[in-house]
Amino acid sequence: MTLPWDFHPLHGERVTLDALRDDDYDALLTMQSDPEVCRYLLYEARSPEKVREVLTRDAAALRLAEKGDYLQPAIRDEQGVFVGTMYFTLASIEDRTAEIGWILAPHGQGKGYATEAAGVLLDLAFGELGLHRVYAELDPRNAASVAICTRLGMRHEAHHIEHMWLKGEWTDTGHYAILEREWAARA
Template sequence: MPLPWDFRPIEGERVRLELLRAEDFDALYAIQSDPEVCRYLLYEPRTPERVHEVLERDSAATRLEDPDDFVQPAIRDSSGRLIGTMYFKLASVDDRSAEIGWLLDPRFMGRGFAREAAALLLDLAFGELGLHRVYAELDPRNGASVALCERLGMRHEAHFREHMWFKGDWADTGIYAILEHEWPR
């Protein structure tokens, strides 16, 4: 696996993955403060102060080298507007595995932007990075994320019942994954 890997923009047909920038604050705050967006996320709607902290942290995450290193690039449409973010965390160097996730502005859902952005990262994972397995851990009630996993060819591997205490109640966790030889290049 060719590590370390330093982030560089990734171009798709309709989206571009780039590092987050300070000027993304308003769009990022609109997404991360929306109660409906946060419904299935591990956090409650974020305050402006918390979004500033997250933006600073995530824009500085530019290198994959060790387990738990992550990048959280902006998903930009053809005009350069921030429409969401991706999450890609190196889970294990020895096992060549990573975790993937996504967050999309609701105004842009249902148009294939998240699928294209995720496919760009899967191409990177199974191509340049030489990973063996990429997985998504999600709330199985999140039908949009489940459907995206399935459209990407990810297999439903696990369903953990009442796996975590989540926003005042027990919640299940779903695991979807894809292997390098399953990803169509």
């Protein structure tokens, strides 16, 4: 495994994964304060103050070295417009495992950007980083997110029933994963 890894922009066919910047604030606020966007996320719609705080924190998360280190790059379209963010965290060094996640602003949805951005991060994970396994966890009611996992070839490995009290209700979690050799076979 090649660590530490310092962030550099990553390019897909149409999208670029780029570090968050101060001037992403307005777009990030619009996205993270939207109750519909946040419906299946672990957090509620965020206040302007909270978005400012997480932007400062996440813009500085540029190095993967130890368990828990994460990236939260912006997804930008062909014109460089902010369309969402990806999430990628080192879940285990020994097991060479990472967790991946995705959020698109409404104007970025329905164009394949999240699937493409996830593919870019899987290329990074299994290429440059030399990881063994990448997983995603989601609310099984989130059909659009399940569809991304399916398109990427991630296997549905678990469905945890009512294991989390979230936003006033018992919530299930789906667990999807893909191994390095499986991603290589798809390529």
